[in-house]
Amino acid sequence: MAKVLKILQLQTRYNAADTNSDLGEQILQGLSAERFDVVNAYLEGRPSEDTQHCGRRQVFFEFTEKDMSGLRLKVRRHLLAFCREEGFDVVLLHRFKTVNLFMHLNKTLHIPRCIGVSHGFGEYNRFYRRWQAMRAIDECWGFVGVSSAVADYLIALRCGFTKSNTVSITNALDIDLAESLQLPRGQARQALELPSDALIIGTIGRLVPVKGHVYLIRSFAALSDEYPNVNLSIIGGGREADNLAALIAEFGLQERVHLCGTRPDAMRYVKAFDVFVMPSLQEGLGLALLEGMCGRLPVLGSDIPAMRPLLKGAGGRSFAPGDVPELTEQLRACLADSDAGRAEDGERAYQYLRREHDIEDFRNKYRALLEGDLPVEEASK
Known part of the structure; x- marks a missing residue:
């Protein structure tokens, strides 16, 4: 023995x-x-x-x-x-x-x-x-x-x-565990106090500069008039919360950009989203991106070494880190797609997650x- x-x-x-x-x-x-x-x-x-x-x-x-x-x-x-x-x-x-x-x-x-x-x-x-x-x-x-x-x-x-x-x-990711914890779409939105009838762009990550939330908010602001039924939700807490809130107020988007704060087991709420974006400037891997895939969501992320193979394997969209115009274009392309098209992209990402992680x-x-x-x-x- x-x-x-x-x-x-x-x-x-x-x-x-x-x-x-x-x-x-x-x-x-x-x-x-x-x-x-x-x-x-x-x-x-x-x-x-x-x-x-x-x-x-x-x-x-x-x-x-x-x-x-x-x-x-x-x-x-x-x-x-x-x-x-x-x-x-x-x-x-x-x-x-x-x-x-x-x-x-x-x-x-x-x-x-x-x-x-x-x-x-x-x-x-x-x-x-x-x-x-x-x-x-x-x-x-x-x-x-x-x-x-x-x-x-x-x-x-x-x-x-x-x-x-x-x-x-x-x-x-323990996919079976993650899926067992995920709240249904309606419950997840209710828990995060998100509108039930909006199309939600979502992300999960600490509110620190390296996570790139400022670029995501600026990109969302550039699209906000074009897509009046789209909201942005950010789950996470951190030292950048006040700065991000001030930026949201500067764009007059307090009703459409939701800082949801820290949530235990944030992956529970991933089904509240329709699109998952990870705008990080740097990551070791980007576990939250895998959580987005687990929710069968289309994924977008920064073209950085740790996330590049994940996005490629999942068929996701990528953009240069910190590049607001490029992120805006990738978001626009995703939002312009049909519900069925986004669902197909989300299923492709989920199958990649099952196969490779x-x-x-x-x-x-x-x-x-x-x-x-x-x-x-x-x-x-």
Whole structure:
């Protein structure tokens, strides 16, 4: 009988809004308790009540913003003691902060397998971070990019990420779960306080500049007189909310552009939309785009490396990131299509999602990676 592997999955921050689409949670679903003894931990945040995921133990360190800045001596001290007591065989680390912490800690801990997952670009753009990686990465380390573009970004840095230790495992969606959570069109619109008889352009994403919502609003404004029965809905919260609200008011579109705020499990509301747009300037993969496909919606998105193959495979429309005139033209073409034409495009996107982003394949690859026997070329497919 194979040895039970004791695994620490460490994430930066607990986010109650994304439990059903969270990458770490999806990985856990594929790990049997008989083979994997997993501790699921978060550096910051906690749920309102302790919950158990897949019967796994959860740890919420609840470090403060001050704890997580500078040298993070308190954080290092606590993690060092925790890991020594637990005796992990593998650590699975999500995003830069957790990876960077263990690049320091594992010089003392000597955990035999450390796997860092990069969810986007730019984490190692600073020279000092690349210098640290070059010094810290050894035979214990492996890395995952959530798309081929992210893996290629890491390898191109030439600071320790190589084709032999860095793979891409493309994010996937639990389609059956997502569909079971989706509200019917009428209920979804009612919950979001959207008009029942309008044609709705929708998007899901944090209200931060990189998500490109300002360009989507400007494009919608350019079409608003031409299509008086079309509305725009944006699900998500963030620091750009006031700026976007001011821009909407500047165009006089307060009745037609709806900032719906943060919604737990936002994919529940995707059927409220008729068209799904993702105007991001940069993405690691663009999981929300997959959620739009799951709603059988025609999809439009920025022509950026992480989303380009998704849009091409789904038969979606693309536009240069931040290019308002081009986005406007692509939206106009989609809105000018018939209901039947949009439905056909949405079904094509859904079938692509089913074919290419199967959650079981995703889980199998992570499970094999944790066991240490996944060839790079297999993981990168």
